[in-house]
Amino acid sequence: MNKVRLLEFTYLFCLKILSLLVPVLSEKRPFIGFMVASEKALKKPLFGCQMCGQCILHYTGMVCPMGCPKNLRNGPCGGVRSDGNCEIKPNMNCTWVRAWDNSTQMMVFTESIEEIQTELDHSLSGTSAWINELGGGK
Amino acid sequence: MTNKHASNLAQRLETGLFTVTAEVTLPDSIEKEALASRAHILEPYCDAINITDSTGAVPHFSNIAAASILIENNIEPIIQFSCRDRNRIATQADVIGAHAMGVRNIFCVTGDGVQTGDHPEAKAVFDLDSVTLLTTINHLKTTGKFLSGRELDSKPDFFLGAAVNPFVPPFEQRALRLLKKHRAGASFFQSQYCFDISRFESFLLLLLELTNGSPPPVLVGVGPLRSARFARWLTENVPGVAIPDHIINQIEKYPEKEQKKAGIEACVKIVEGVKNLTGVAGIHIMAHDWESSVSEIVEATGLTKTGRNN
Numbered sequence: 001m002n003k004v005r006l007l008e009f010t011y012l013f014c015l016k017i018l019s020l021l022v023p024v025l026s027e028k029r030p031f032i033g034f035m036v037a038s039e040k041a042l043k044k045p046l047f048g049c050q051m052c053g054q055c056i057l058h059y060t061g062m063v064c065p066m067g068c069p070k071n072l073r074n075g076p077c078g079g080v081r082s083d084g085n086c087e088i089k090p091n092m093n094c095t096w097v098r099a100w101d102n103s104t105q106m107m108v109f110t111e112s113i114e115e116i117q118t119e120l121d122h123s124l125s126g127t128s129a130w131i132n133e134l135g136g137g138k
Numbered sequence: 139m140t141n142k143h144a145s146n147l148a149q150r151l152e153t154g155l156f157t158v159t160a161e162v163t164l165p166d167s168i169e170k171e172a173l174a175s176r177a178h179i180l181e182p183y184c185d186a187i188n189i190t191d192s193t194g195a196v197p198h199f200s201n202i203a204a205a206s207i208l209i210e211n212n213i214e215p216i217i218q219f220s221c222r223d224r225n226r227i228a229t230q231a232d233v234i235g236a237h238a239m240g241v242r243n244i245f246c247v248t249g250d251g252v253q254t255g256d257h258p259e260a261k262a263v264f265d266l267d268s269v270t271l272l273t274t275i276n277h278l279k280t281t282g283k284f285l286s287g288r289e290l291d292s293k294p295d296f297f298l299g300a301a302v303n304p305f306v307p308p309f310e311q312r313a314l315r316l317l318k319k320h321r322a323g324a325s326f327f328q329s330q331y332c333f334d335i336s337r338f339e340s341f342l343l344l345l346l347e348l349t350n351g352s353p354p355p356v357l358v359g360v361g362p363l364r365s366a367r368f369a370r371w372l373t374e375n376v377p378g379v380a381i382p383d384h385i386i387n388q389i390e391k392y393p394e395k396e397q398k399k400a401g402i403e404a405c406v407k408i409v410e411g412v413k414n415l416t417g418v419a420g421i422h423i424m425a426h427d428w429e430s431s432v433s434e435i436v437e438a439t440g441l442t443k444t445g446r447n448n
């Protein structure tokens with residue numbers, strides 16, 4: 001299995017388990033602490049996670065859009081270099097070129113990249129994205 | 139202008155009339171006249187004039203002030219808003235203020251990074267992206283409410299546009315990105331500088347396929363290169379501008395004094411190559427600091443107001 005599919009599979013697996021746990025535990029302090037700590041510990045090294053608290057990795061080919069220096073969440077800017085590198089960081093691949101490539105390799109979420117992402121809620125920064133998604137709380 | 143259309147530009151594009159827009163270079167001046175005189179050079183040749191929003195991350199004349207000056211001069215502006223300098227609070231405040239000044243055409247762009255400009259130490263905002271900028275203004279338009287839900291006294295009547303750049307990667311995705319912006323509220327599109335007709339054609343084919351032959355109106359961005367040196371600078375320093383070598387070499391063949399003419403000829407060729415393509419609603423001329431070239435391009439391509447409207 002390639003890396004993108006493996007990550008997608010892991011996401012679906014976590015979603016299954018956490019959709020059972022989060023609704024029950026999302027108010028419990030130790031659980032919240034555990035979720036924040038584990039998201040930081042896992043998603044930071046894997047995706048360069050910035051803890052925006054509104055994870056959309058599976059919409060963007062499992063590439064974190066917050067890695068884009070303009071924090072774009074709906075697709076690439078018009079400044080991508082001819083070699084596919086970033087306008088602002090010339091030595092970095094454009095986040096959205098990678099996201100687009102990866103999304104075509106996904107099994108379930110291939111077309112999710114076309115969905116409109118709403119503006120980021122900055123008040124959720126630093127909180128658990130899983131709890132925000134499944135527990136409905138801030 | 140009828141009540142049905144938000145603006146003259148909207149009326150033209152919505153009724154399928156070939157449209158010419160142009161960008162005015164905002165002067166580093168503190169006088170109204172400095173801008174008005176430039177806009178008057180363009181006005182006889184185009185249907186509306188784009189006002190940029192400190193493009194290239196270099197501070198210029200305020201976009202709202204510039205648009206108001208154009209309106210005072212009976213010229214219809216297309217005002218650009220970028221995501222670089224304003225958060226959602228400032229953006230909503232500014233667009234309704236612009237509406238009060240008579241602005242109807244709003245063009246939403248991401249904006250260049252601050253690194254591009256002459257204040258690279260500035261803090262970039264990017265609270266919104268071009269798509270959420272569109273959804274935010276479209277929300278004001280369709281509901282008459284701010285994002286927070288607070289109500290305005292009536293609904294603003296905007297005609298929203300957005301940028302498309304088919305000339306940089308990821309190429310296969312650019313038509314889909316245009317359609318995402320269309321779903322977010324954009325009713326018309328202006329492209330980045332087109333120097334590569336075949337690249338534009340493949341983009342257009344895909345767009346036509348995805349929309350069953352009826353895409354939203356797209357104006358092709360064109361512009362004259364005043365010298366080979368300027369062309370190199372443009373392609374190396376302005377994000378998103380891709381100029382194929384053969385175009386630069388073609389201009390370079392001429393002695394420096396004649397390169398301006400060669401630049402206009404190259405631009406005319408591009409306009410001729412795109413103006414009749416299915417799916418092209420018009421052209422958008424960006425003649426940076428060279429307003430006088432617009433008349434030559436429009437006349438040479440038969441796109442004067444009388445030429446187009448007959």
Ligand code: SF4
Nearest residue numbers: 068077086087094095
């Ligand atoms: S080039 Fe890509 S990564 Fe860089 S700012 Fe633009 S969209 Fe973001």
